[in-house]
Amino acid sequence: VQLQASGGGLVQAGGSLRLSCAASGGTFSSYAMGWFRQAPGKEREFVAGINWGGGSTPYGDSVKGRFTISRDNAKNMVYLQMNSLKPEDTAVYYCAADPSPYRTAVRTRTAEYDYWGQGTLVTVSS
Numbered sequence: 001v002q003l004q005a006s007g008g009g010l011v012q013a014g015g016s017l018r019l020s021c022a023a024s025g026g027t028f029s030s031y032a033m034g035w036f037r038q039a040p041g042k043e044r045e046f047v048a049g050i051n052w053g054g055g056s057t058p059y060g061d062s063v064k065g066r067f068t069i070s071r072d073n074a075k076n077m078v079y080l081q082m083n084s085l086k087p088e089d090t091a092v093y094y095c096a097a098d099p100s101p102y103r104t105a106v107r108t109r110t111a112e113y114d115y116w117g118q119g120t121l122v123t124v125s126s
Contacts, residue, residue, distance in 0.1 A: 003095050003096070006021075007019040008092075010125065013124055015085050015124070016084075018079060019079065019120060028076040028097075029076075031100075032051045032098040033071060033096070033098070034098065034108070035047040035069060036093070036094045036096060036113075037122075038092050039088075039090060042091075047060050048060065048069040049108060050071050050106065051103060051106050052102050068081040069081075082122070091122060092121050094119045095116075096113035096115060
């Protein structure tokens with residue numbers, strides 16, 4: 001499975017960005033997908049996840065109510081809509097795939113995801 005994240009950039013606080021992750025190989029429609037982020041000097045943290053059918057979408061506490069994850073299985077794409085961005089959202093954002101097929105629950109730990117994209121940098125200025 002190959003993952004390609006895009007959509008990062010520089011945005012002012014309060015602004016919005018939409019990240020995209022294109023998947024190829026494997027059976028995308030059966031995988032849970034996750035977005036993680038890593039700020040300089042910090043550990044990689046869970047941001048949002050979505051199960052294979054879109055029926056479960058957990059979020060990290062720091063982004064609840066501001067970020068929305070979605071997927072389009074016909075296009076092998078997963079998205080992260082980020083609104084009301086804050087300087088503390090500045091990080092490299094990674095998409096990841098959990099290839100355990102048709103899991104209902106979404107995993108939230110980095111070690112539980114087998115495939116990772118290259119990351120896209122989001123910088124939020126104050």
